Amino acid sequence: MYLDMFSNRSPRLRSLAIIFGFAVLTLAGNGYSAEREGSGSGPRYIQFSQVGDPAEVLEVKLDVSRPVEPGEIRVDVLASPIHPSNLLQISGSYGTAAKLPSIPGSEGIGRVVETSAEVTGVSVGQLVLLTGGGTWRDEMVGPANQFIPLPNFGAQTPELIEQLSMTAVNPLSALLMLTTFVNLTEGDWIVHSAANSAVGGYITQLAKQRGIKTINVVRREGLVDDLMSKGATVVLIDGPDLAERIANAAGKQPVALAIDAVGGETFSRLAQSLGNGGTLVSYGVLSGKPASFNPAVAVFNDIRIRGFWLSKWFERAGMEEKQAAFGQIIPLIASGSLKANIDSRFTVSEIKQAVTRAAQRGRNGKVLIVPDHQ
Numbered sequence: 001m002y003l004d005m006f007s008n009r010s011p012r013l014r015s016l017a018i019i020f021g022f023a024v025l026t027l028a029g030n031g032y033s034a035e036r037e038g039s040g041s042g043p044r045y046i047q048f049s050q051v052g053d054p055a056e057v058l059e060v061k062l063d064v065s066r067p068v069e070p071g072e073i074r075v076d077v078l079a080s081p082i083h084p085s086n087l088l089q090i091s092g093s094y095g096t097a098a099k100l101p102s103i104p105g106s107e108g109i110g111r112v113v114e115t116s117a118e119v120t121g122v123s124v125g126q127l128v129l130l131t132g133g134g135t136w137r138d139e140m141v142g143p144a145n146q147f148i149p150l151p152n153f154g155a156q157t158p159e160l161i162e163q164l165s166m167t168a169v170n171p172l173s174a175l176l177m178l179t180t181f182v183n184l185t186e187g188d189w190i191v192h193s194a195a196n197s198a199v200g201g202y203i204t205q206l207a208k209q210r211g212i213k214t215i216n217v218v219r220r221e222g223l224v225d226d227l228m229s230k231g232a233t234v235v236l237i238d239g240p241d242l243a244e245r246i247a248n249a250a251g252k253q254p255v256a257l258a259i260d261a262v263g264g265e266t267f268s269r270l271a272q273s274l275g276n277g278g279t280l281v282s283y284g285v286l287s288g289k290p291a292s293f294n295p296a297v298a299v300f301n302d303i304r305i306r307g308f309w310l311s312k313w314f315e316r317a318g319m320e321e322k323q324a325a326f327g328q329i330i331p332l333i334a335s336g337s338l339k340a341n342i343d344s345r346f347t348v349s350e351i352k353q354a355v356t357r358a359a360q361r362g363r364n365g366k367v368l369i370v371p372d373h374q
């Protein structure tokens with residue numbers, strides 16, 4: 001069934017293959033200038049003019065709802081997630097600085113409400129993925145080719161729309177980290193940290209679909225049922241003896257791949273847990289701490305340390321590679337085979353509560369920005 005879904009014979013995949021050549025990823029955009037700021041009851045957007053605590057520096061602004069120009073479409077934003085990277089960039093701690101003033105938001109989903117005469121291939125009522133940054137707002141107006149039109153998946157339930165709003169960042173990262181660093185085969189063991197994050201959940205689900213066994217490392221109790229329901233083989237709570245417990249969990253099998261979003265001691269413990277020739281992929285530093293790494297582990301176990309940054313992949317990957325990656329992810333999300341938990345929903349006007357919640361420990365999933373009427 002898994003292969004059938006991605007078969008080249010599938011008309012759904014063929015249509016996805018046509019539309020994913022131009023996907024880009026930006027954490028924030030600055031498409032609205034101060035001159036265009038509106039008043040009264042226009043569409044709202046979030047802006048920051050200085051870096052700092054997101055709950056303090058983010059402002060709700062009113063836009064002027066302008067007419068669509070030739071080649072443009074108007075889209076009502078239906079959902080846009082808050083990612084750790086968004087909060088880091090607003091606070092000035094990310095790998096790239098935002099050009100100020102800036103509208104945050106890396107991705108989302110919207111519905112086309114107006115098209116200009118010249119636009120083809122996308123129609124009013126169609127769902128589109130939002131790319132190019134600046135997605136925390138009520139409405140986007142821009143060239144049609146900046147949006148990714150989605151095929152008709154049948155019933156457009158609120159749940160499906162919310163899940164699709166998180167397509168372009170985390171599921172893609174999970175897929176690429178699982179498939180591009182190590183040639184894993186059925187029965188292989190991997191370990192990953194922050195396993196209850198959205199990326200972690202996607203890694204677990206994608207691994208399970210491939211018959212790969214996952215050791216899911218988290219920092220707190222109470223997550224076993226959720227992770228097991230996603231297909232986890234083992235769930236472990238991080239601690240000083242983590243490497244030993246990972247080895248015990250995998251039995252006599254070597255761990256081929258470790259995927260780390262935490263850094264600090266977790267990074268070091270995952271490196272120690274790898275089998276000979278194993279690879280550790282680092283993709284986040286949630287602890288904010290540098291890691292110490294015993295070179296003896298590299299010498300005697302031939303460990304490879306790699307980094308992953310989706311932004312670089314978007315820059316580097318060609319059209320076919322992007323089509324293949326999106327073409328795998330979207331049908332899985334559409335069919336309900338790939339999901340992330342959703343903790344809470346806030347409107348654009350509630351942005352301060354939204355970012356405050358997104359920064360809290362112990363959330364049960366993603367925080368989404370949604371329209372007022374949901």
Ligand SMILES: NC(=O)c1ccc[n+]([C@@H]2O[C@H](COP(=O)([O-])OP(=O)(O)OC[C@H]3O[C@@H](n4cnc5c(N)ncnc54)[C@H](OP(=O)(O)O)[C@@H]3O)[C@@H](O)[C@H]2O)c1
Nearest residue numbers: 173194196197198199219283284286287308309310361362
């Ligand atoms: N390199 C890339 O291209 C790339 C792409 C996508 C995401 N990322 C990174 O991946 C990480 C996860 O992103 P996400 O969107 O999936 O996150 P998320 O769903 O918003 O959740 C963050 C999770 O991290 C956990 N966490 C926070 N600090 C932790 C720590 N010190 N130790 C262990 N767990 C910790 C939280 O657990 P609790 O429930 O215990 O609070 C929470 O489950 C972030 O660092 C993000 O920047 C990187």
